[in-house]
Each structure stands twice: as C-alpha cells, then as structure tokens.
Amino acid sequence: MTGFSHMDQDGNARMVDVSAKGDTARTAIVRGVVRLAPATMDLLRRDALPKGDVLTTAKIAGIQAAKRTADLIPMCHPLPVSYVDIRFTVDAETSTIELECEVRTTYKTGVEMEALIGVQVAAATIYDMCKAVQKDIVIDRCRLVYKCGGKSGTFQAE
Numbered sequence: 182m183t184g185f186s187h188m189d190q191d192g193n194a195r196m197v198d199v200s201a202k203g204d205t206a207r208t209a210i211v212r213g214v215v216r217l218a219p220a221t222m223d224l225l226r227r228d229a230l231p232k233g234d235v236l237t238t239a240k241i242a243g244i245q246a247a248k249r250t251a252d253l254i255p256m257c258h259p260l261p262v263s264y265v266d267i268r269f270t271v272d273a274e275t276s277t278i279e280l281e282c283e284v285r286t287t288y289k290t291g292v293e294m295e296a297l298i299g300v301q302v303a304a305a306t307i308y309d310m311c312k313a314v315q316k317d318i319v320i321d322r323c324r325l326v327y328k329c330g331g332k333s334g335t336f337q338a339e
Contacts, residue, residue: 209292211282211300212326214278250295308320
C-alpha cells in the first residue's frame with residue numbers, strides 16, 4: 182500500500198522509520214476555543230471557581246500532555262521537546278477562552294501532534310475545573326494554525 186506511511190506493504194500498521202532523516206528545527210502552533218456561560222466566565226475572571234486557579238492548572242496540564250504525546254498516540258514518535266507553551270486569550274464579552282499551544286523541537290519529525298494534544302488537554306482541564314458550575318461547556322475549533330520545518334516546509338492557516 183503505497184501512500185500510507187503507517188502501513189507496510191502487507192497493510193499492517195507500523196511506525197514510520199525516521200532514522201535516515203536529519204534533525205531540523207520544527208515548530209507547530211495549534212489553537213482551540215472554550216466557550217463558557219457568562220456566569221462561569223465571571224467566576225473564572227474573579228478566580229472564584231471552587232477548584233481554584235483554572236488557567237494555571239490548564240497550562241501545566243497542557244504542557245505535561247504535549248510532552249507525553251507518544252504515550253497516547255500509538256504510532257507517534259517520542260521526541261525531544263525543546264519548548265512548550267500554552268497561552269490564553271480570555272474574552273469576557275463573548276465568554277470564550279482562546280487557547281494556543283506552541284511546541285518546538287530539533288528532530289527528525291514534526292511536533293503537530295504534541296501541539297494538538299497540548300491544546301486539547303488544556304481545554305479539557307478548563308472543562309474539569311469549571312464543570313462544578315457548568316456542564317454544557319463547549320470545546321471548539323481545535324486546529325493547526327502554523328507549522329514550520331521538515332520536508333513539507335511551512336504551513337500557515339488562513
């Protein structure tokens with residue numbers, strides 16, 4: 182089966198062999214949005230939610246998750262992560278939190294999966310920290326917005 186990098190010629194699942202590739206600097210940025218009710222947003226902004234500091238906890242969870250991505254995605258390579266950051270833009274007017282996870286490495290393969298997992302776990306942590314006061318929180322629009330490095334070059338979402 183040519184064209185499927187995670188399958189051998191017999192159709193069996195496999196991890197892609199990257200041993201012959203050279204190390205290059207790589208970056209990936211993923212964004213997502215968490216939508217809260219106005220009352221929940223008010224509690225978050227006043228640091229008055231029952232479970233404590235939501236955004237600090239979410240940041241730490243997202244960073245940890247990005248570093249552990251290969252433990253979660255079966256064919257994902259464990260790689261030396263050089264940098265992970267989770268950033269938040271809180272918009273009280275729309276009751277949304279935009280999350281952005283940036284991951285960097287110098288290695289043989291990219292860090293898109295690490296950035297995706299980082300932002301999704303950070304968003305899930307916001308849900309967990311807020312669920313005592315709101316059950317219908319929406320996690321939305323998680324997507325790769327930028328990547329650079331490697332054979333495929335640079336990608337910038339519109």
